[in-house]
Amino acid sequence: MSTLSSAIRGLNGRSKKLKLRMRRVSLALLVYLIWNERNNRIFAQKSSSVDATFRRFQILFYTVLLFHEKDHTLYHVAA
Structure with a gap:
């Protein structure tokens, strides 16, 4: 899961456009x-x-997209 966490941390790029964030996620x-x-x-x-x-x-996508800036403990969701 550490690779996923690293990739998600990289989502906080300069552009905050929703479409770009969705593609990255x-x-x-x-x-x-x-x-x-x-x-x-x-x-x-x-x-x-x-x-x-x-x-x-789907579960991971919505979890990351909606909550990644608020609570970093949500990355460890068991699906």
């Missing part, structure tokens, strides 16, 4: 979720469905 989450799914398949012999992964993306 989406990219960081997609990279994280693909990496996490890969590791689960290789090392834990577990796999998630596309629906479960998409639902996890």
Whole structure:
């Protein structure tokens, strides 16, 4: 989760436009979720469905986008 936290901390760029923030959050989450799914398949012999992964993306996306400036403990959401 430290990679995700680092990527999210980088969201506080100079531009505060909502569309740009949404793109950055989406990219960081997609990279994280693909990496996490890969590791689960290789090392834990577990796999998630596309629906479960998409639902996890939605939860993390809204959590990060809406609350990342207010409470940094929200990054450790177990989905």
